[in-house]
Amino acid sequence: MIDDPLVKSLLLSILETEENLEIVKCLIDGIGTDEEIAEKTGIKLNFVRKFLYKLYDAGLASYKRSKDPETQWYTYSWKFDEEEVINIIKNSSELTLKQLNEELENEESNMFFICPEGHYRLNFENSSELEFICPECGEELIFHDNAEIIEELKRDIEIVENNFKSFSKKIK
Numbered sequence: 001m002i003d004d005p006l007v008k009s010l011l012l013s014i015l016e017t018e019e020n021l022e023i024v025k026c027l028i029d030g031i032g033t034d035e036e037i038a039e040k041t042g043i044k045l046n047f048v049r050k051f052l053y054k055l056y057d058a059g060l061a062s063y064k065r066s067k068d069p070e071t072q073w074y075t076y077s078w079k080f081d082e083e084e085v086i087n088i089i090k091n092s093s094e095l096t097l098k099q100l101n102e103e104l105e106n107e108e109s110n111m112f113f114i115c116p117e118g119h120y121r122l123n124f125e126n127s128s129e130l131e132f133i134c135p136e137c138g139e140e141l142i143f144h145d146n147a148e149i150i151e152e153l154k155r156d157i158e159i160v161e162n163n164f165k166s167f168s169k170k171i172k
């Protein structure tokens with residue numbers, strides 16, 4: 001699961017480095033205490049703790065506290081929440097697709113005009129309101145062919161769809 005590109009980029013956004021992904025690998029393997037994880041990975045104990053709490057804040061890890069009857073010390077046993085990873089990736093893929101499709105529709109159903117100096121890019125309606133004059137510099141707005149933008153959006157949509165498909169296959 002952790003090698004899936006979507007899972008990996010989600011985890012890296014929280015854990016910052018590839019090395020820290022080892023913390024999640026430990027949790028998945030059932031190694032649940034900060035000390036054990038530090039020992040297994042060679043990552044310093046205070047960093048292990050810091051990143052466990054970051055996972056916790058992101059909703060991707062939870063812990064159980066138990067008291068050692070002899071030493072009276074508390075032990076925290078951590079668990080990785082795979083369900084939540086699946087939820088987050090599902091929701092964010094759906095949101096990204098929705099936004100990209102809206103953008104695509106907007107590009108396909110409008111004509112665009114730009115300032116040659118790059119100040120504005122406006123659709124036909126907004127450009128006519130300004131009488132095709134850039135409000136920033138007074139230059140005349142010129143027609144902007146958006147075929148490339150449309151192609152790029154279609155490619156992006158395909159990439160997001162494919163990544164999500166391959167993720168969905170892995171979690172089944």
Ligand SMILES: [Zn+2]
Pocket residue numbers: 115116117118119120134135136137138139
């Ligand atoms: Zn301008």
